[in-house]
Amino acid sequence: MLNYTLYKQHTLIVGSGSAGLNAAVQLQANGIKDIAILSEGFNMGTSINTGSDKQTYYKIGLYGQDKDSPENHAHSLWDGGSMHGDIALIEASLSARAFLNLVNLGVKFPQDAYGQFVGYKTDHDPLQRATSFGPYTSREMCRVLIDEVKRRNIKSFEKRIAISLITTNDNGNKRASGIIAINTEKSPEQAIEVFMAENIVFAVGGPAGIYKTSVYPLMQTGAIGLALQKGAMAQSLPESQFGAGSTKFRWNVSGTYMQVIPKIISTATDGVSDVQEFLLPYFKNAGAMNSAIFLKGYQWPFDTRKMIDGSSLIDILIFIETAIKGRRVFMDFRHNSTNFDFDELSDEAYAYLKKSNAFQTLPIERLRKMNPDAITLYEDHNIHLVAEPLEIDICSQHNNGGLATNIWWESKNIKHLFPIGEACGSHGVYRPGGAALNAGQVAGYRIADFISNCYDKNTLDETTFIDATLKELKSIETILDIGKKSKTTWQIERETFQNRMSTYGSHLRNIDKLKQAIQSAWQQYERFNQESNQWQTVIEMAEVMRNQQLCLSHCIYLEAILFQLESGVGSRGSAMVQIENGKELHPKLGKDWYFQEQNTDFINKILETTYNDIDRQTKNNWIERRKIPKSDAWFETAWADYRNGKIFDV
Ligand SMILES: Cc1cc2nc3c(=O)[nH]c(=O)nc-3n(C[C@H](O)[C@H](O)[C@H](O)COP(=O)(O)OP(=O)(O)OC[C@H]3O[C@@H](n4cnc5c(N)ncnc54)[C@H](O)[C@@H]3O)c2cc1C
The missing domain is CATH 3.90.700 (Flavocytochrome C3; Chain A, domain 1)
Incomplete structure (x- = not known):
């Protein structure tokens, strides 16, 4: 059996991008003291390594005669299609709070002489809600948040690669209870670390590592596959x-x-x-x-x-x-x-x-x-x-989909797991530019409120946790053992699934080609489980384990895309569906470029995807999206609901 070091934390934040960092700050501000951040490093991930010409942060209108309100703002998010209305309202309602927190921490978003935050219009934005620090908005957000994390003495475990999400049974419900990680600064024999935690905030970013042709920074790979493997429900996976x-x-x-x-x-x-x-x-x-x-x-x-x-x-x-x-x-x-x-x-x-x-x-x-x-x-x-x-x-560049959550950003089907940031699939088909950064910040407030009010105790049974951990370690050991004799490298295998994903699961989609690609994808995943990949160093050991979840992720993403195509959704968002008898794209482009038009009925539906690792089956299902709730509360009753914690009933 693999040796391991055990750590215990009340709440473990996995990932230190802009979303994970703010979650840590807000958890501590809400009185959850025993927290730690586990990540590949504060200099890793998308937020601190990316940007654009004018990287955009989408906030509620705060300028001059802006006629904005949480409901107006929510409509701009919801109008993109396939987004839940209550989540849209929350992302709008907490927008000012999240934005001003960044300002107070030191992000110099442009103000005029009167202290107003002037905005501009971004894509899918009817007003001028967008703002920017310049090319490096998200990097600056990370910088001020890292300073705040340090000022608050929040514990961190850097140079760790999470390789497994541990789940246990809690009165018939699946719950998250820990993480297995590789400490890349140790020898392979001493590298395995187990983190037992009451709550896991899952801020691992987007699935960058499944694509070949990508503008995600090389420092981001993503780890949504760890949660998918444990059956965490995802939504809107095809929307990137x-x-x-x-x-x-x-x-x-x-x-x-x-x-x-x-x-x-x-x-x-x-x-x-x-x-x-x-x-x-x-x-x-x-x-x-x-x-x-x-x-x-x-x-x-x-x-x-x-x-x-x-x-x-x-x-x-x-x-x-x-x-x-x-x-x-x-x-x-x-x-x-x-x-x-x-x-x-x-x-x-x-x-x-x-x-x-x-x-x-x-x-x-x-x-x-x-x-x-x-x-x-x-x-x-x-x-x-x-x-x-x-x-x-x-x-x-970005996955609008990701893991499915309730309105407190708790996974829809795994208790005590809180997917936030790009790992959470809150957006729909279209989102205003900059809404991703806003959503990641907002989630930090929601999980901090919920955890401090509802999940602040220690309820995990250690014996049950250790049993689940040992089982998990056994299967990791098997993969690592067979890897020693494997004929293939993690680099070759990764390139294979990245090429497949960029060719068949990107912006051009074709049902017949996709079916073939899915067959090859599952064959590759099976092969991984039979033959694994070669490794010697601790870094290679971590990359082999990473391949497992990345390879699985690409299978599940492709399955979700195929289901969407077979449902007849047609071309929408950033994905064109090629079809023989479709609409002509351009007279000079041949029939191969005929495309299927969008079936707008699906704007009011959301695709949910769940994978079962026992029978290796992926289930896809359309649900009706929830509407934007009416904001008609009466102060006295709302106050009572707030004081007695009724707002946390979900
Ligand atoms: C080129 C580009 C331009 C963009 N422009 C905009 C824009 O203008 N506006 C906007 O709103 N959005 C934009 N986005 C999207 C936005 O930047 C990201 O969605 C956002 O930064 C993600 O933040 P995050 O905290 O969720 O994840 P990340 O910042 O990616 O952080 C993920 C964290 O998880 C860690 N991690 C991942 N896997 C593991 C593992 N196995 N073990 C341990 N740690 C792990 C990483 O190291 C990192 O710390 C852009 C994205 C790109 C690529």
Whole structure:
């Protein structure tokens, strides 16, 4: 049996992104003292390693005559489709509190001379609720939250990779009771650590590690598979965001990168020969093409509503060059496209550039004028936009789906498990840009309120916990033992499922190809359980175990996508469904590009997905989404409900 070190915590927060960090702070502020953060490291994950041209935080309107309210705000979230109304109302109601907490901790969101927080309009936002610290909003959020975690002396276990979620039976209900992790600073013999905890806050971020073509930072892999393996219910798994990103250094090429209208070219695989302006033949003229490129600035994610004569045609055309023709695509800021002419731009693009005083001759000059930091950012990563073109592709960026929770962010079917941040699937088909960061912060308040009021005692039975742990350790030991004789490496296996996911489970979906992909996916998972992967060092040991949950995750995601396609949902969000007798995408693109239109009935439904590890079956099921609750409380009765804890009845 594997040796292990045992730790006990009342509440363990797994993950130290912006969501996990705030959860820790709020738990302690609510009196839960015995807490700890377990993560790969404070410098790991998406939040602290990513951003974009103007990384957006979506908050309730706080400026001038903004006619905003929690219900208005909730509608903007809910209108994206397939989002529960009560969750939307909560994300709206706690938005101001979460935002102002970040301000008070030191994030310098822009204010005017009167202390008002001025906003701008982001995608799927009818008002001007968005704000930004600049390219690194989420990194700055992490920085101030890490300072606060340290100021509060909250315990942390860094350099740990969680490899198993321990669940036990509690009066017939499944509950979370601990985590098994690998301490990557120890020798393999001493690396296993077991954390027993009354509550697990699961802030492990998005499933970055299942994709090959991705703009998630390399420092994020994700661990939703640990919860899926234990049967935690997920929702909206097929709803992800995809869009254009640079690949040498992973970064969204949204905002000014597109608004300065660089020349977009493709080349042969050497990156220099056979240069083609491949977009041009698909547009009426250069003006229409350049106006569409401009629009990609604030219509960043690939959006199936904007494919025909819209800016999302560009994503399709880039994909055809890279994934289908095997060519490479670049944005060249040193040149305008052939026949570029400001006077031929759409009114919208022309007016924007005029207002921004950005009529300089070359894209790089316009970029320097409008957003010089955008150039420096790449220079910091040894890419010089003045001297070289920037390679791009269509990448996965964010999962709107994730684990399913109730209104206190407790897993729908595993008690004491609290998925928050990107690991939680609270968003629907579309979400306003910036809503992900808001949702992650809001969840911290909810779980802290709930845990401090309802789950503050120690109810775990240690004997039951140790029994479950030993069983879990036995199966980990088996995987590690067979790995010693395995013929395959974790890198080869990971690349295989990442390629499969990026090809069949990304923004282009095809029912027949998906069926084949799912067969191969399960075969790979079976093979993993039979043969495992080679390892020697402690890092390899952790990566092998990580492959298990990542490989399983990609199987479950693909199953959910197939179910959605078979249900006839059609193209929606950031995923186009290819179908023989569908709608023509573009006269110059053949029948392969006919697509199925959206069946809008599904806007009011949510797809729930649960996996059973005993029979290896994935169950998918549509439920009606819950409406936005009416806000008609009377103060005296609401006060009473609050005082006697009735608000926690779920
Ligand atoms: C390029 C890009 C641009 C984006 N722009 C925006 C934007 O403008 N607005 C917006 O709202 N959202 C944006 N997003 C999405 C947003 O940044 C993320 O959803 C958010 O930062 C996720 O925060 P999180 O705390 O949930 O997870 P993360 O920040 O990813 O943190 C996850 C944590 O879990 C840890 N972890 C994972 N697996 C394990 C394991 N097995 N063991 C131990 N620890 C583990 C990680 O190390 C990390 O500490 C963007 C995302 C990308 C990639």
